[in-house]
Amino acid sequence: MLEKRNYTAAELLTILSARQLSDGQVVFAGVGIPLLAATLAQRLRCPGLTILFEGGVIGAFIEPGKLPPSTNDQRCTKRANMVLGSAEVLLLLQRGYVDVGFMSGAQVDQYGNLNSSFIGDPLRPKTRLPGTGGGNDIASLAQMIVAMKHEKRRFVEQVDFITSPGYLHGRDTRRKSGLLAGGTFRVVTDLAVFGFEDEKRRMQVISLNPGVTRERLQDNTGFALDFAPHLGVTEPPTDQELELVRELDPDRLYTA
Amino acid sequence: MVETEGKSIDTHGYLELRQELLRRDRSLRDKVVSLEEATSFVRDGDLVGIGGSTMSRTPMGMIWALIRAGRKRLSCSRSIMSSDGDLLLAGGICDRVVTSWFSQGILWGVSKVMRHYVETGNVRYDEWSHMAMGMRFRAGAMGVPFMPIRSMLGSDVQKQRPEAIEIDCPFTGEKLLLVPALNPDVALIHVQRCDAYGNAQIDGLQFMDIDLAMAANKVILTTERIVSNDQIRRAPDQTKIPFFAVDAVVELPFGCAPHECYGVYEPMLRHMEYYVALVNGDPVKGMQQYMDRFVHGPKSWSEFLALLGIEELLEAARAGESIYDA
Numbered sequence: 120m121l122e123k124r125n126y127t128a129a130e131l132l133t134i135l136s137a138r139q140l141s142d143g144q145v146v147f148a149g150v151g152i153p154l155l156a157a158t159l160a161q162r163l164r165c166p167g168l169t170i171l172f173e174g175g176v177i178g179a180f181i182e183p184g185k186l187p188p189s190t191n192d193q194r195c196t197k198r199a200n201m202v203l204g205s206a207e208v209l210l211l212l213q214r215g216y217v218d219v220g221f222m223s224g225a226q227v228d229q230y231g232n233l234n235s236s237f238i239g240d241p242l243r244p245k246t247r248l249p250g251t252g253g254g255n256d257i258a259s260l261a262q263m264i265v266a267m268k269h270e271k272r273r274f275v276e277q278v279d280f281i282t283s284p285g286y287l288h289g290r291d292t293r294r295k296s297g298l299l300a301g302g303t304f305r306v307v308t309d310l311a312v313f314g315f316e317d318e319k320r321r322m323q324v325i326s327l328n329p330g331v332t333r334e335r336l337q338d339n340t341g342f343a344l345d346f347a348p349h350l351g352v353t354e355p356p357t358d359q360e361l362e363l364v365r366e367l368d369p370d371r372l373y374t375a
Numbered sequence: 376m377v378e379t380e381g382k383s384i385d386t387h388g389y390l391e392l393r394q395e396l397l398r399r400d401r402s403l404r405d406k407v408v409s410l411e412e413a414t415s416f417v418r419d420g421d422l423v424g425i426g427g428s429t430m431s432r433t434p435m436g437m438i439w440a441l442i443r444a445g446r447k448r449l450s451c452s453r454s455i456m457s458s459d460g461d462l463l464l465a466g467g468i469c470d471r472v473v474t475s476w477f478s479q480g481i482l483w484g485v486s487k488v489m490r491h492y493v494e495t496g497n498v499r500y501d502e503w504s505h506m507a508m509g510m511r512f513r514a515g516a517m518g519v520p521f522m523p524i525r526s527m528l529g530s531d532v533q534k535q536r537p538e539a540i541e542i543d544c545p546f547t548g549e550k551l552l553l554v555p556a557l558n559p560d561v562a563l564i565h566v567q568r569c570d571a572y573g574n575a576q577i578d579g580l581q582f583m584d585i586d587l588a589m590a591a592n593k594v595i596l597t598t599e600r601i602v603s604n605d606q607i608r609r610a611p612d613q614t615k616i617p618f619f620a621v622d623a624v625v626e627l628p629f630g631c632a633p634h635e636c637y638g639v640y641e642p643m644l645r646h647m648e649y650y651v652a653l654v655n656g657d658p659v660k661g662m663q664q665y666m667d668r669f670v671h672g673p674k675s676w677s678e679f680l681a682l683l684g685i686e687e688l689l690e691a692a693r694a695g696e697s698i699y700d701a
Contacts, residue, residue: 151481193637204581205454259527259528260526
C-alpha cells in the first residue's frame with residue numbers, strides 16, 4: 120500500500136495533467152511531464168488516446184522504464200502507427216487534426232503566454248533559454264494544456280518574452296493577431312488547476328489541489344488571482360495513478 | 376548582419392539557385408571520399424544545414440572533422456540543436472545558429488555552453504519555430520522563395536524575425552506569415568546506408584533531412600555502411616535522397632556517436648552525462664578539456680570511438696537494434 124501523501128510535485132503534476140485528457144483524443148505531447156502524463160492517461164483510462172511527437176510519430180506507446188530522452192529519439196516510435204517527417208507531423212497541427220497540445224514552460228503569465236526563450240531583456244538577456252522548439256507551433260494551432268511547477272518567479276503578470284502564445288494581451292488579441300484557432304485551455308500546477316475566463320481571457324483558478332489554501336496559492340503567484348465562482352478541490356492522486364507513474368518512470372527521469 | 380523586413384541573408388534569387396545547381400557534377404559517379412577529404416566541401420563562411428534532430432542521426436563525425444579542419448565563420452542551421460551545437464561554438468567554427476531549440480537535451484536543463492557564447496554576443500542565435508524551420512527548408516527544396524505558415528504570429532518569436540513577413544492572404548484575407556526559403560550552401564546528413572553514388576536510405580525518423588538535402592547547394596553524406604547499387608535497387612522505396620543531390624559519401628560507422636542512429640544504436644547516455652557535467656560545470660575550461668581529449672586528441676574517428684569505450688558502444692548498439700524486437 121502506497122502512502123498517499125508521499126508523492127513528489129512532479130508526480131502530482133503528471134497525474135493531474137493526465138486527468139485532463141479524454142479517450143479518443145489526438146494529443147501532441149512535448150517531452151517530460153506532458154509525455155509521461157499522456158502515457159499515463161493512455162494506460163489508465165484512455166486506450167484510444169493517440170499521442171503525437173514532434174520528432175515525427177503518430178500513435179506512440181511508450182514502454183515502462185524506457186522513457187525517451189527527447190521526442191526525437193527512436194524510443195518514441197515503439198509500437199507507433201506511423202513515422203513521418205517532423206515538418207509533416209507539425210503540419211497536422213496546422214491542418215487541425217490535433218485535439219490537445221500538451222507542454223511545459225519556464226514562465227507563464229495571466230493570459231497563458233509561455234516563455235522558454237529569455238529571462239530578462241531579450242536584447243541583453245540574463246539567461247538565454249533553449250527556445251521554442253515546437254512549442255510556438257503547438258500553442259498557435261491547438262487547444263493547449265500547460266503543466267508546470269508553481270513558483271512565484273514562474274507565474275508572472277507578463278512574461279519577459281512570448282515564445283508560445285496564450286491569449287496574448289487578453290480579450291480578442293489572440294484572434295486579431297491572426298491566430299484563428301486554439302488557445303490555452305488549462306494550466307495544471309502542483310498547487311492548483313486553472314482555466315481561462317471567457318471574456319477577458321484571463322487565468323482563473325478552477326480547483327485547488329489537496330491542502331492548498333487561497334492564500335498560499337496567491338503568495339506563490341506574481342499576479343492577482345481570480346477564482347472561479349464554483350471553486351473545486353482537486354481529488355488527490357489515487358494509489359493506482361501513483362503506482363503506474365512509478366512503473367512508467369522507475370528511474371525518475373521526469374518525476375524527480 | 377541585420378535583417379530588415381523582407382530581406383533574408385539566407386535566401387537567394389531563383390536564377391542564382393539554378394546556377395549553383397548547374398555548376399555541380401550530377402552524373403552517376405563514385406563519390407566516396409575520406410572524412411578528412413569531405414571537409415574540403417565546406418568553405419569558410421558557408422551556411423551549413425545539419426541533418427537529424429536533437430540527439431538523433433546527428434552527423435557528429437562530420438562536425439568533429441570540420442572542427443579539426445579549422446573551418447571559420449559558419450552559419451549553422453538545424454531543426455533542433457543539441458551538444459553538436461556546443462561543439463560548433465566551442466570549436467570556434469560557427470558564429471551564427473539558426474534553429475528552434477538549442478540545449479544539450481531536456482534531461483540536463485539549459486546548456487551553459489550555448490548560454491556562454493550567446494549571452495556574451497559572440498554567437499548569434501536566430502530562433503524560429505520548429506515548423507517554420509521545416510517550411511524554410513521545404514521552400515528551399517521546392518525552389519520557391521517562401522512558404523506561408525499560421526504559427527509564430529502574435530508572438531515575440533515573430534517580432535525578432537523581421538525577415539519573415541506578415542501578409543493578408545489574397546484569397547481569404549486571413550493573416551499569414553511568410554517564412555523565407557533556407558538554401559544551405561552545404562548540408563551534412565548521416566544515414567544508415569547509401570551506395571557509392573549517394574542513393575541514400577534512411578530508416579525510422581527522417582526529420583527534415585529530405586527537404587534539407589533537396590534545398591542545399593551541396594550535400595555531404597556520412598553513412599553507417601556503403602552498400603552496392605544492386606542492394607539499393609532491391610528496395611527503391613527505401614531510398615529517400617537521390618544520388619544526383621549528393622556530392623560526397625563518407626563511410627563512417629558510429630558516425631553519430633555519442634548521439635543515436637535509428638535501429639543501429641541509441642545515445643551513449645553515460646558519455647553524454649559525463650560530457651554535460653563537465654561542460655555545464657565550466658563552459659570554457661570544461662569544454663576546452665573535452666575538446667582536447669575527444670576532438671583534437673584522437674588520430675582518427677575510430678580512435679575517438681575507442682575513447683568512448685567498447686562497452687558503451689555495444690550497449691548502445693544492443694539498445695538500438697532492440698527497436699526491431701516485437
